[in-house]
Amino acid sequence: MQESPFKIYNASAGSGKTYALSKAYLKIVLSSPYSFKRILAITFTNKAVNEMKFRILDSLYSFGKVRSLDKAPPLFLDLMEDLQLSMDSLRDVSKLRLKEILHNYAFFDISTIDKFTHRVIRTFARDLKIPQNFEVFLM
Known part of the structure; x- marks a missing residue:
C-alpha cells in the first residue's frame, strides 16, 4: 500500500499542533530549494495563519544564527536529527531558505x-456560471 502524500493533523487546542505543523513544514522546506511553493497549509483563523508564518520565518532566522548545539532551539535539534544534517549545514540551508521565501513571499x-x-470558487467561476466578481456574504 502506497503512503499518501497528504498529512492531516487533528488535535485539540493547546496540544502542540502549531509546533507539529511548523516542524513538518520546515522539514519540507529545508529538504529542497523552493519547496515552499508546492506546500498548501490551511488553518481556520487569520490568527493561526499569522502565527504559523511568524513561527516558520522566526525559526529559519534563529536557525541561521546557531553557533553551538548547547544554545540551539529544540526544534533545530529535532530537525537536525530528522534531516540528518550537521549543525553548520542546517544553519546554512536555513539562511538560504529564509532568503528564498522572503524574495518570493x-x-x-x-x-x-x-x-x-x-x-x-473564483478560479472556477465561469464553469460554475457565476460572475467573476461575485461577493461572499456571511450570515
Whole structure:
C-alpha cells in the first residue's frame, strides 16, 4: 500500500499542533530549494495563519544564527536529527531558505480554509456560471 502524500493533523487546542505543523513544514522546506511553493497549509483563523508564518520565518532566522548545539532551539535539534544534517549545514540551508521565501513571499501560502475555498470558487467561476466578481456574504 502506497503512503499518501497528504498529512492531516487533528488535535485539540493547546496540544502542540502549531509546533507539529511548523516542524513538518520546515522539514519540507529545508529538504529542497523552493519547496515552499508546492506546500498548501490551511488553518481556520487569520490568527493561526499569522502565527504559523511568524513561527516558520522566526525559526529559519534563529536557525541561521546557531553557533553551538548547547544554545540551539529544540526544534533545530529535532530537525537536525530528522534531516540528518550537521549543525553548520542546517544553519546554512536555513539562511538560504529564509532568503528564498522572503524574495518570493507571494508563494509562501498559508491561508484560512475560507480564503482557500474562495480562491477555488473564483478560479472556477465561469464553469460554475457565476460572475467573476461575485461577493461572499456571511450570515
